[in-house]
Amino acid sequence: MTAEKNKMMHIACGEGDVGEYVFLPGAPERTIQIAKYFDSYEKIAQNREHTTYTGYLDGVKVSVTSTGMGGPSTAICMEELTKLGAHTFIRVGTCASTSKKVGIGDVVIPNGAVKMEGTSSHYIPMEYPAVPDYFLLKKLEEAAIKLGYKYNIGVTITKDSFFTQTEPETKPVGYELVNKWNAYEKSGATSTSMEDAPIFSIAPTLNSRGASVMLSATNYNKFANQDRTSLAEYETRAIEVAVEAMRQIIKADHSNK
Numbered sequence: 001m002t003a004e005k006n007k008m009m010h011i012a013c014g015e016g017d018v019g020e021y022v023f024l025p026g027a028p029e030r031t032i033q034i035a036k037y038f039d040s041y042e043k044i045a046q047n048r049e050h051t052t053y054t055g056y057l058d059g060v061k062v063s064v065t066s067t068g069m070g071g072p073s074t075a076i077c078m079e080e081l082t083k084l085g086a087h088t089f090i091r092v093g094t095c096a097s098t099s100k101k102v103g104i105g106d107v108v109i110p111n112g113a114v115k116m117e118g119t120s121s122h123y124i125p126m127e128y129p130a131v132p133d134y135f136l137l138k139k140l141e142e143a144a145i146k147l148g149y150k151y152n153i154g155v156t157i158t159k160d161s162f163f164t165q166t167e168p169e170t171k172p173v174g175y176e177l178v179n180k181w182n183a184y185e186k187s188g189a190t191s192t193s194m195e196d197a198p199i200f201s202i203a204p205t206l207n208s209r210g211a212s213v214m215l216s217a218t219n220y221n222k223f224a225n226q227d228r229t230s231l232a233e234y235e236t237r238a239i240e241v242a243v244e245a246m247r248q249i250i251k252a253d254h255s256n257k
């Protein structure tokens with residue numbers, strides 16, 4: 001925390017500002033879209049890439065904080081939220097399809113993440129797998145079924161760099177990137193984005209739980225241009241699944257107390 005205001009250095013939230021249950025979109029603009037699903041909400045803070053709203057779901061305090069893009073800011077965000085009492089994190093993101101099984105507008109719930117990124121290795125050994133919390137994963141799947149959305153459960157690829165995925169052949173190490181992306185695909189990975197592996201890896205080290213639900217922004221074609229205007233009509237699907245799952249997680253947690 002900073003000395004003067006007792007606020008966390010990056011997310012700019014202080015004691016009592018956030019709930020134990022937190023949604024983690026990458027994009028700051030998505031925070032308000034998620035907060036609108038709360039029973040009530042207020043804007044708490046905005047600093048750098050981190051915007052936070054806090055409100056209530058079925059009487060329990062919950063928050064949404066944007067992580068920004070990629071592992072480093074996501075790690076900072078989770079660390080600071082944990083210091084303020086958060087213990088359950090659901091990423092609500094967008095991803096690209098890396099499989100014919102996933103089309104644009106599909107809901108994607110990762111059951112593991114390829115660590116094509118560097119942040120998780122600051123916490124845990126590289127050979128240790130990045131997997132979401134199983135209970136959270138189950139609740140996300142149940143929510144997708146309840147809401148009737150087409151969903152995929154599969155391995156996601158977390159990368160540190162966007163354009164080395166969308167145009168790998170143009171990069172100096174393209175010879176390696178292209179082969180890696182082909183290998184991940186042949187190994188069955190169904191999606192890619194930029195925050196899942198750090199969330200899955202860091203959560204247990206903070207005695208917390210992490211999982212992810214994403215909306216596929218593309219059809220199977222990692223080189224396609226993405227038309228973001230066509231996304232708006234689908235984006236709420238991942239949010240709805242995340243909110244419904246969080247309600248059920250909260251209910252289960254409280255009935256177990």
Ligand SMILES: O=P(O)(O)O[C@H]1O[C@H](CO)[C@@H](O)[C@H]1O
Nearest residue numbers: 025026027069093094193194
């Ligand atoms: O949709 P969000 O959560 O912003 O995440 C995805 O979008 C960004 C890249 O465009 C990366 O952060 C990627 O993970």
Ligand SMILES: O=c1cc[nH]c(=O)[nH]1
Nearest residue numbers: 094095096192193194
């Ligand atoms: O292509 C995409 C879309 C969303 N997120 C990514 O990381 N890549």
